[in-house]
Amino acid sequence: MSVFTDETRERAREIVARYPADRSRSALLPLLHLVQAEEGYVSPAGVAFCAEVLGLNKAQVGAVATFYTMYKRRPTGDYLVSVCTNTMCNVLGGQEVYDTLAEHLGVGHDETTADGKITLEHAECLAACDYGPVMTVNYDFFDGVDPQSARGVVDELRAGGRPMPTRGARLCTLKEMALQLAGFADEREGAVAEGGPGEPTLRGLRLAQEHGISVPGFDPNTPIRSKAEADKAAAEAKARSEAAKPAPEPARTVLGATGNAGTGEPAPAAEAAGSTTRDVKAPDAKSPEVRTAETRQPDAATAVPDAPGTKVPVDGAPPAPRDARKAEAAGAAANAPAGDGKPAGDEAGAQERNLKEAEAGTGADGAGSAVASETGVQK
Numbered sequence: 001m002s003v004f005t006d007e008t009r010e011r012a013r014e015i016v017a018r019y020p021a022d023r024s025r026s027a028l029l030p031l032l033h034l035v036q037a038e039e040g041y042v043s044p045a046g047v048a049f050c051a052e053v054l055g056l057n058k059a060q061v062g063a064v065a066t067f068y069t070m071y072k073r074r075p076t077g078d079y080l081v082s083v084c085t086n087t088m089c090n091v092l093g094g095q096e097v098y099d100t101l102a103e104h105l106g107v108g109h110d111e112t113t114a115d116g117k118i119t120l121e122h123a124e125c126l127a128a129c130d131y132g133p134v135m136t137v138n139y140d141f142f143d144g145v146d147p148q149s150a151r152g153v154v155d156e157l158r159a160g161g162r163p164m165p166t167r168g169a170r171l172c173t174l175k176e177m178a179l180q181l182a183g184f185a186d187e188r189e190g191a192v193a194e195g196g197p198g199e200p201t202l203r204g205l206r207l208a209q210e211h212g213i214s215v216p217g218f219d220p221n222t223p224i225r226s227k228a229e230a231d232k233a234a235a236e237a238k239a240r241s242e243a244a245k246p247a248p249e250p251a252r253t254v255l256g257a258t259g260n261a262g263t264g265e266p267a268p269a270a271e272a273a274g275s276t277t278r279d280v281k282a283p284d285a286k287s288p289e290v291r292t293a294e295t296r297q298p299d300a301a302t303a304v305p306d307a308p309g310t311k312v313p314v315d316g317a318p319p320a321p322r323d324a325r326k327a328e329a330a331g332a333a334a335n336a337p338a339g340d341g342k343p344a345g346d347e348a349g350a351q352e353r354n355l356k357e358a359e360a361g362t363g364a365d366g367a368g369s370a371v372a373s374e375t376g377v378q379k
Contacts, residue, residue: 003039003045004035004038004045004046004049005038008034008035008038011034011182011184012031012034012049012053013053015027015030015031015034015182015183016031016053016054018183024054024055025054025056027053027054028050028054028056028061028064029064029068030181030182030183031049031050031053031054031182032046032050032061032064032065032071033070033071033178033179033181033182034178034179034182035049035050036071036072036174036175036178037175037176037178037179037182038175040072040075040076040174040175041071041072041073041074041075041076042065042071042072042073046065047061047062047065070181072119072174075112075116076112076119076174077112077113077116077117077118077119077174078116078117078118078157078173078174078175079117079118079119079137079138079157079171079173079174080118080119080121080136080137080138080139080174081101081118081119081120081121081135081136081137081153081154081157082121082122082123082126082135082136082137082139083097083098083101083120083121083122083123083133083135083150084122084123084124084125084126084128084132084133084134084135085098085122085123085124086123086124086125088129088132089126089129089132089133089134090133091132092132092133093133093146093147094132094133094134096147097133097135097145097146097147097150098120098122100147100150100151101120101147101150101151101154102120104151104154105118105120105154107119107120108120109121109122113158115158117157117158118154118157118158123136126141128141128143130198130200130201131143131144131166131198131200132144133145133146135150135153137153137157137163137165137171138171138172138173138174138177139177140165140167140168140169140171141165141166141167141168142163142165142166143166143167143198144166166198167198170188172186172188176188
């Protein structure tokens with residue numbers, strides 16, 4: 001029996017409606033975030049719910065849910081604290097930060113504190129090397145942390161506070177974050193308040209201004225156009241491009257072309273060229289995959305242009321049966337099959353000799369047959 005509320009079901013229908021009817025499977029990722037927003041992780045019931053909504057089986061849904069690390073497969077705390085321990089952050093002290101938090105919280109990687117507040121994990125990279133060592137809380141950044149500041153963040157979280165990230169909006173719980181990732185706005189007061197920019201990010205801009213570096217032709221005072229203005233400008237540019245195109249040359253009449261001789265009507269391109277294949281671009285204009293496919297397996301339906309170094313495929317006569325039989329006989333003669341159950345290459349004379357020697361050895365005391373069969377010689 002499903003554990004999901006009517007509100008979640010209504011949101012699921014809204015998510016599916018965002019995609020074309022024949023592309024509803026594309027809604028699986030936001031749907032997984034939606035069930036995680038209700039339960040705090042993607043439970044077996046959540047997998048079944050997504051499968052039911054999209055008409056998939058549970059194995060298909062589970063394959064996606066286990067591929068992405070943002071989908072948690074067991075109960076997770078209100079705050080997912082991730083500490084980067086990859087090369088750059090590690091050199092700057094990331095591993096020390098992680099070890100300090102693990103000892104302070106009494107949990108290891110992917111484990112949750114007893115009060116259900118915090119799940120700790122070490123991350124391979126959080127894509128913020130210039131701010132290292134970094135940690136995130138529900139994917140919001142805390143830059144340049146050290147063991148003491150990291151402990152201060154988790155202590156404030158466990159006390160019910162929500163410390164302000166270094167960059168980005170205000171903190172939210174994992175369930176609130178999952179709902180946003182499912183495509184629904186965060187309605188909390190001040191949830192999308194602006195965060196401050198990072199100093200390393202601004203450093204590049206300041207250096208460019210200091211040394212007069214800019215993109216050629218860039219005017220920083222250029223106003224940003226609205227969508228309507230941008231669409232209008234694009235339409236005008238397209239109209240100018242169409243007007244600048246040269247007029248097409250009139251088609252020439254080819255005498256002797258079937259159905260057109262003496263009528264003054266232009267002959268079709270295929271007839272004018274004397275080719276039965278339809279007009280296509282030269283091979284260099286095709287994708288490598290198409291060229292490879294046509295080279296490996298050409299047939300009469302393959303469109304190949306009349307260009308130097310290429311051949312137009314034609315329907316040829318199939319090989320005569322006698323030719324096939326002749327080739328088969330030649331192959332059989334060159335590869336004589338083994339007979340009498342013996343592996344190919346065994347010499348019949350040597351086998352018979354070994355058998356006789358084995359029988360001779362058995363007559364004495366019955367003990368030499370096994371040796372004879374193994375060595376072929378009984379002395």
